[in-house]
């Protein structure tokens with residue numbers, strides 16, 4: 057037996073596990089202190105009524121012999137795939153139902169999709185980046201190269217023809233920086249991928265936060281993208297499914313064998329998302345569901361504004377927060393991102409995510425999320441003001 061030694065090239069633990077451990081240690085040592093968590097991007101509002109009602113009806117169906125369901129299609133039920141197809145049609149993107157694959161979330165699919173690609177591919181990731189893109193490729197022993205996302209390029213790097221990459225990760229709206237590509241910006245990546253026979257893995261998990269009609273929600277809004285991109289999306293942040301688990305991946309037929317390969321992979325290694333959960337996800341697209349999730353998204357948007365206003369008042373430079381639940385701020389007084397993390401935890405018991413955890417360009421930056429409760433967001437900002445101002 058030989059171990060996969062690539063694992064020894066990983067950092068000791070996953071970023072958000074490291075943070076949770078630090079916070080738990082602090083909490084055990086200071087049980088009287090109230091900690092406010094604005095670190096991991098986990099939602100706090102409950103599932104909306106439309107989703108809950110749909111799931112309740114599905115539970116009832118499962119308890120009656122004539123409507124009971126056992127194994128479902130591994131790639132998802134048609135009712136949900138059709139709802140997603142219609143959602144894309146509104147963005148003038150036409151998809152066939154068998155180009156859509158339902159899963160338990162974008163994180164799993166972003167990792168699992170690598171099954172389809174040879175180890176001998178060069179992976180290009182922007183730095184800073186969602187750590188899953190990097191870690192899953194380290195696990196597979198793939199070569200990773202980085203492209204700088206920084207203040208100079210507004211955290212939206214453009215392709216560099218002198219760099220040759222086979223697999224490219226793009227997340228827009230971006231985790232962690234909140235930056236959003238315009239159609240022109242994405243078009244450059246699509247052109248690069250087409251010219252270089254590369255594939256773009258496009259993470260659209262935060263698309264629902266976009267309110268500017270000119271900004272693309274899907275990479276398929278860009279001409280040619282179906283020939284070079286796989287898109288990942290999720291109900292986690294859109295509709296509060298972080299604990300419920302449901303997402304989807306689009307693998308266009310225009311990508312040739314990849315569509316059939318992904319089907320083969322999923323039917324072999326995955327048993328599908330529970331029927332009850334898929335009915336809940338379907339309800340997100342109903343008129344009532346849409347209204348309700350917008351109410352929740354507006355609540356998080358308002359939290360982002362509260363954070364942004366406080367940072368402005370404190371004279372702290374920041375990015376994001378407008379079309380994203382993430383606010384990416386510059387640590388004051390040139391503090392390192394982990395020092396700032398400790399400073400906030402120790403002095404005001406507010407938890408954020410150190411930028412360094414997202415890559416070397418994240419050093420000196422810090423991420424706060426707008427997914428907290430209103431009360432906690434206000435309280436955290438009050439504490440921050442008293443500490444910094």
Ligand code: MLT
Nearest residue numbers: 095096097098163186231
């Ligand atoms: C984050 O905080 O970056 C996200 O919650 C992580 C995730 O969605 O897996």
